[in-house]
Amino acid sequence: MAVQKELFSSRIMSWYTSNKRDLPWRNTNDPFKIWLSEIILQQTRVDQGMPYYYKFIEAFPTIKDLASAPQEQVLKLWQGLGYYSRARNLHIAAQFIATELDGEFPITYKDLLALKGVGDYTASAVGSICYNLPTAVVDGNVYRVLSRLFGIATPINTTEGIKEFKKLAQHLLFKKDTGTYNQAVMEFGARFCTPANPDCDHCIFNDSCVAYKTERVSELPVKLKKTKVRKRYFNYIVLLDSELQTKLHQRTEKGIWQQLYQFPLVETNKIVTSVELMKDDCFKKIESEYKLEELILFNEVPVIHKLSHQHLITHFWIVSVKSTIENGIKISALPDYAVPVLIENFISKFPPFK
DNA sequence: GACGCGTGGCA
DNA sequence: TTGCCAAGCGT
Structure with missing residues (x-):
């Protein structure tokens, strides 16, 4: 030795x-x-x-x-x-x-x-x-x-x-x-x-x-390299009604950010236009719950949020809601919710939420 | 036993 | 820009 x-x-x-x-x-x-x-x-x-x-x-x-x-x-x-x-x-x-x-x-x-x-x-x-x-x-x-x-x-x-x-x-x-x-x-x-x-x-x-x-x-030390990065395409639907309410969903499924909150998510297999997004079944489900006005893309350039094993290519879509959001949360209550850094960064950049 | 799980700093 | 690394663990 x-x-x-x-x-x-x-x-x-x-x-x-x-x-x-x-x-x-x-x-x-x-x-x-x-x-x-x-x-x-x-x-x-x-x-x-x-x-x-x-x-x-x-x-x-x-x-x-x-x-x-x-x-x-x-x-x-x-x-x-x-x-x-x-x-x-x-x-x-x-x-x-x-x-x-x-x-x-x-x-x-x-x-x-x-x-x-x-x-x-x-x-x-x-x-x-x-x-x-x-x-x-x-x-x-x-x-x-x-x-x-x-x-x-x-x-x-x-x-x-x-x-x-x-x-x-x-x-x-x-x-x-x-x-x-x-x-x-x-x-x-x-x-x-x-x-x-x-x-x-x-x-x-x-x-x-x-x-x-x-x-x-x-x-030294020697470490075997592994795991390639998976790309995912996230479209967050940021709802906003006339009473300054928005909507958050808790992630309950297995995988990243379990039990944390995020805006309603539509995951796609590529970057989508607003037209393509509106054809998505998951989006339609959200749409059916509210009376949505037009979709406004918040970020033309996608936010690439990098995790160890995933790259999340992310767009935020802003939608005004004509009716009052049911079980919505006040914008002022946003800081009470645990959210991923990706979401926190958006909140800090989106004027109505600042 | 291999893989999934966050975020940030560094060269 | 990219990949590696950081007082690891659960499944």
Whole structure:
């Protein structure tokens, strides 16, 4: 092995002591807050998640507060952060803890893992940070640090890779203080052993890093590429009546933005003209519910909203409604609804909604 | 085991 | 402009 276990842990712990950021969830022992921070930080940068952490602990100082909140409020607070299943599962888990566990936060790896939205990484992180459980974390940072230090080219997104890196991480774990150690490795990966242009010449491991010595730093870790992007064509029908009401629908189907709100949607298989749009069955269904005036295309140039796996080529169509919209919502109430960024951006640009 | 799930920053 | 990446998880 390139680096002795004790050498690795002592150097990484020392580096962390001098270089760790002062983050709010590092100044608490409250398992609820540690857990919350870990959920927020899944696939999310610290800078992006920080304001959400503050919003949540202010709105929900305790698990009980979160558990008793309506889902709508939780999703509204989560709006803009993405991966909304995290918010739904966080809420479900809080309710589970409050009711089934009598408010007692789980203290074993197995019980942590049983919470919705908590997988191997999060159970290991919370368990180590809160209870010094002997569970090593393996996140994107750990993959990068270990693959480079030990020159491991096994693809990290394969069953074999996951198993191999978990085993190595578990072997290296510094048992005296697993929480600090886990955070140290992640912090080192996030702040020093970066994906691009790491400062290897000044690295504490440049005497022993296999990737550095063999000039393979930029090639590691290895990740198999996958998933092509699907194109979809969205036509949002923005209704507006004389009483300053509009209409929102909640997305209840599987897929993106579950439980979030949007304007009535007509999805097509290509960019359509107003004539083509009016021929669409889905549009006709909306049309039959209201007395519509003419369709006005808000954006000639489509908004291309890019998600990880989809490009949403989007047009917004403005329609005045002669009658009063049934179960419509006041424009002034729009801010109460959790909406995707795509919708929020439109609302902020459409004069009557600003 | 592969795939779907958001948003934003960076080279 | 494009692709990759970010403290992953559920199905």
